[in-house]
Amino acid sequence: MTRTLKVGIVGWGAIGRVVGTALAGQDVQGAELTCVVDNRPLGEAAPAPQVPFEEAVERCDLIVEAAGQGVVREWAERVLTSGTDLLIASTGALTDDELAKRLLAAGPGRVYFTGGAVGGLDLLQAVRHLGPLEDVHLTTTKLPSTLEQPWMDEELLARMRSATGPVEVMAGTARDVPVKFPKSTNVAASVALAVGDLDAVRVRVVADPGATRTRHVVEASGTHGAYRFEVAHAPDPGNPATSQVVPYAVLRSLAALAGRTGQIL
Ligand SMILES: NC(=O)C1=CN([C@@H]2O[C@H](COP(=O)(O)OP(=O)(O)OC[C@H]3O[C@@H](n4cnc5c(N)ncnc54)[C@H](O)[C@@H]3O)[C@@H](O)[C@H]2O)C=CC1
Numbered sequence: 001m002t003r004t005l006k007v008g009i010v011g012w013g014a015i016g017r018v019v020g021t022a023l024a025g026q027d028v029q030g031a032e033l034t035c036v037v038d039n040r041p042l043g044e045a046a047p048a049p050q051v052p053f054e055e056a057v058e059r060c061d062l063i064v065e066a067a068g069q070g071v072v073r074e075w076a077e078r079v080l081t082s083g084t085d086l087l088i089a090s091t092g093a094l095t096d097d098e099l100a101k102r103l104l105a106a107g108p109g110r111v112y113f114t115g116g117a118v119g120g121l122d123l124l125q126a127v128r129h130l131g132p133l134e135d136v137h138l139t140t141t142k143l144p145s146t147l148e149q150p151w152m153d154e155e156l157l158a159r160m161r162s163a164t165g166p167v168e169v170m171a172g173t174a175r176d177v178p179v180k181f182p183k184s185t186n187v188a189a190s191v192a193l194a195v196g197d198l199d200a201v202r203v204r205v206v207a208d209p210g211a212t213r214t215r216h217v218v219e220a221s222g223t224h225g226a227y228r229f230e231v232a233h234a235p236d237p238g239n240p241a242t243s244q245v246v247p248y249a250v251l252r253s254l255a256a257l258a259g260r261t262g263q264i265l
């Protein structure tokens with residue numbers, strides 16, 4: 001008999017709650033929810049025991065990080081070293097070259113990332129083999145309130161709050177942007193992971209009071225072709241910084257990792 005994959009969720013928020021509830025309801029063949037980690041007491045809210053991180057690493061075959069970039073920085077290497085696998089949502093943490101290098105060298109646990117809110121990453125990963133992509137652009141457009149940051153000056157905050165149309169709040173590369181919007185632009189790092197180059201991905205972050213749907217547009221071109229992927233997601237009602245689809249992207253990855261019959265992977 002094949003073993004059931006024991007999964008621990010770190011972060012019982014917009015992503016973790018949906019993923020954990022589906023796992024607890026046995027919606028993912030071959031995988032089960034073993035425990036939950038969160039820095040807030042969850043009481044009866046979680047359908048599996050809430051445990052400290054150390055205990056989750058011991059008890060699980062795979063940890064799903066759905067808590068924030070800080071958790072990846074603090075825990076990822078220890079998870080992998082213990083032999084537990086790790087599925088990362090907060091890919092922006094990997095813009096730190098030192099951390100990324102350490103994770104690449106760590107094991108025996110394996111590290112995965114979810115495509116999350118953005119599409120087309122499989123194809124971008126594939127076309128790398130045909131030659132470099134010369135031009136890669138990501139434009140992320142969200143509601144202004146989801147993009148406000150402590151480092152912003154009063155003038156920018158006032159422009160965002162009084163905007164009646166789109167306002168560009170940052171232009172940079174996938175190396176710079178996810179650090180500045182840690183809860184809102186992990187997608188930039190995910191595109192860079194697919195392309196294989198943080199500095200090659202040019203990112204624009206746009207605040208738009210009309211953005212009832214969060215939009216991510218990825219455009220890339222090289223000598224071998226041109227690619228464009230555009231999504232417009234409903235935001236999670238409780239946490240509009242996160243698109244509602246993201247936990248389902250995590251669940252899709254989990255179904256593939258648990259890899260049981262009854263599905264075409
Ligand atoms: N790759 C992608 O497309 C996306 C990635 N994300 C990433 O996923 C993270 C989680 O997203 P949501 O579920 O929407 O956030 P959320 O804010 O709804 O939930 C986060 C949960 O993690 C917990 N938490 C925070 N720090 C913790 C720590 N140090 N230890 C234990 N628990 C901790 C919080 O208490 C909260 O329950 C975001 O911060 C972002 O980095 C979010 C959306 C899309």
Ligand SMILES: O=C([O-])CC(=O)C(=O)O
Pocket residue numbers: 116117182183184185186187188214233241242243244246
């Ligand atoms: O959910 C989204 O649309 C994107 C997001 O928050 C992130 O990349 O961190």
